[in-house]
Amino acid sequence: MKVAVEEAQRKLSVYMRERGLKHTRQRDQILEAFFAAGGHVSIDDLLGQVQERMAGVGYATVYRTMKLFSEAGVAHERHFDDGQSRYEPVVDDEHHDHLICTTCGTIFEFEDPIIEKRQSDIATAHGLRVVHHRHEIYGSCIAPDACRHRARPT
Amino acid sequence: MKVAVEEAQRKLSVYMRERGLKHTRQRDQILEAFFAAGGHVSIDDLLGQVQERMAGVGYATVYRTMKLFSEAGVAHERHFDDGQSRYEPVVDDEHHDHLICTTCGTIFEFEDPIIEKRQSDIATAHGLRVVHHRHEIYGSCIAPDACRHRARPT
DNA sequence: GTCTATGCAAAGTATTTGCAACGTT
DNA sequence: AACGTTGCAAATACTTTGCATAGAC
Numbered sequence: 146m147k148v149a150v151e152e153a154q155r156k157l158s159v160y161m162r163e164r165g166l167k168h169t170r171q172r173d174q175i176l177e178a179f180f181a182a183g184g185h186v187s188i189d190d191l192l193g194q195v196q197e198r199m200a201g202v203g204y205a206t207v208y209r210t211m212k213l214f215s216e217a218g219v220a221h222e223r224h225f226d227d228g229q230s231r232y233e234p235v236v237d238d239e240h241h242d243h244l245i246c247t248t249c250g251t252i253f254e255f256e257d258p259i260i261e262k263r264q265s266d267i268a269t270a271h272g273l274r275v276v277h278h279r280h281e282i283y284g285s286c287i288a289p290d291a292c293r294h295r296a297r298p299t
Numbered sequence: 300m301k302v303a304v305e306e307a308q309r310k311l312s313v314y315m316r317e318r319g320l321k322h323t324r325q326r327d328q329i330l331e332a333f334f335a336a337g338g339h340v341s342i343d344d345l346l347g348q349v350q351e352r353m354a355g356v357g358y359a360t361v362y363r364t365m366k367l368f369s370e371a372g373v374a375h376e377r378h379f380d381d382g383q384s385r386y387e388p389v390v391d392d393e394h395h396d397h398l399i400c401t402t403c404g405t406i407f408e409f410e411d412p413i414i415e416k417r418q419s420d421i422a423t424a425h426g427l428r429v430v431h432h433r434h435e436i437y438g439s440c441i442a443p444d445a446c447r448h449r450a451r452p453t
Numbered sequence: 454g455t456c457t458a459t460g461c462a463a464a465g466t467a468t469t470t471g472c473a474a475c476g477t478t
Numbered sequence: 479a480a481c482g483t484t485g486c487a488a489a490t491a492c493t494t495t496g497c498a499t500a501g502a503c
Contacts, residue, residue, distance in 0.1 A: 255421050271407050281433045
């Protein structure tokens with residue numbers, strides 16, 4: 146993970162330098178907290194994490210910063226069924242989709258070449274070239290007891 | 300289409316009768332406007348259509364009614380990338396996913412057995428049973444000129 | 454010193470809810 | 479008459495924006 150943050154820091158620095166944006170303490174802290182959080186963090190959660198490192202940071206800064214990170218290509222914004230924006234680190238520009246457990250809320254990631262292939266065939270058949278896609282599978286635990294073990298504090 | 304509304308009316312009547320809900324003029328009108336709209340209508344658009352038939356209807360009624368329709372199984376709520384809820388009629392309980400043209404906004408529907416199969420295999424591999432899924436492919440027109448022809452007023 | 458970033462509070466969106474009046478059964 | 483429904487306005491949840499001050503370069 147250390148490596149991932151550093152790569153993101155470099156990528157972000159380049160992006161900011163190119164457009165005369167400034168390096169600030171809050172942007173540093175937000176980036177670190179964001180990568181430390183692992184993935185699929187909501188703004189609320191992230192703000193909480195950031196405030197532990199640096200009191201006084203407000204929502205606006207986190208919102209603005211995450212938007213910046215998305216534009217710089219170091220974060221990806223996601224919208225699942227709960228109506229909040231969630232962000233996940235972009236690592237090596239890899240792509241994946243999500244499988245969400247409706248029992249415990251765990252979010253799994255998956256990537257399936259067959260599905261990807263079908264998608265682009267379907268798009269082509271309609272005269273389109275895939276720009277991006279969203280694919281979320283919501284499922285309930287076959288064995289709820291086992292599922293509970295995977296539960297994480299949202 | 301005539302047939303579809305009638306089927307929905309029956310389904311809805313049964314649902315309402317079962318729980319002592321009442322038949323009202325606005326529910327009738329909303330159902331008709333909804334089916335007449337074809338599919339993927341936003342609340343705003345639908346309210347506009349309904350008000351042409353019956354002035355004075357407010358947002359709250361349309362929101363509440365569409366929620367009722369979803370619960371009764373005659374409408375399906377969708378959330379695409381524009382941040383508005385859109386609804387589409389449920390016809391014969393069939394399922395489909397969406398392919399959206401980012402050039403002209405046209406929404407195509409598709410259904411692919413191979414993708415469906417992969418999805419349930421992936422869920423099973425993670426100990427989950429698919430409850431529902433969301434699959435949207437966003438694509439840009441390969442031939443924009445041809446694409447424009449398909450454009451529809453939103 | 455110039456110009457961007459921050460933090461706060463206010464403003465936006467999209468949607469939901471409380472409540473008195475109304476309509477259905 | 480009893481109870482669900484409507485329309486309005488207020489409330490809510492999430493996100494964005496205006497603006498004065500603070501900070502980066």
